[in-house]
Amino acid sequence: MNQIELDSVIKSHQLWLAGIGGVKANLSKQDLTGLNLSGVNLSWANFHRAILNKADLSKANLSGCNLTCSKLVCADIRGTNLSQATLYKVDFRGVVTDLKKHYLNRRVGSENVFDRTSVKTNFQERYR
DSSP states (O other): OOHHHHHHHHHHHHHHHHTSSOOOOBOTTOBOTTOBOTTOBOTTOBOTTOBOTTOBOTTOBOTTOBOTTOBOTTOBOTTOBOTTOBOTTOBOTTOEESSOHHHHHHHHOTTSBOOTTTOEEOOOGGGO
16 A cells, blocks of 8 residues: 555545544555555544555654564654554564553563564653
8 A cells, every 4th residue: 555545545444533524444464564654533543454564653642553473673653642452462562652661561461572672762650
């Protein structure tokens, strides 16, 4: 999938969220490597087995999303809302995040691939 196709899916999802038509985003098994999802609201979208390596997800709303078995290797998730998201077996190796390592480990659990040594963090006092 390219950025133009993704933008079309996002627009349709926005209409679905607003209850005025559109379709819920189904990005299952899509290769979104390096694409820009920064600041978009894709809450409740389906990303099952999606490849989001090196994608910019900063400040995106992914609350309630199904991210089961997806790959976010080296993705930028700073400020991303992942509340109520399904994060089972997500590959978070090398993600750029503003969460402390121990907080992310606690949130994603042991079933996820998470390389503690490669995470770039911007420590914030609110996670102490």
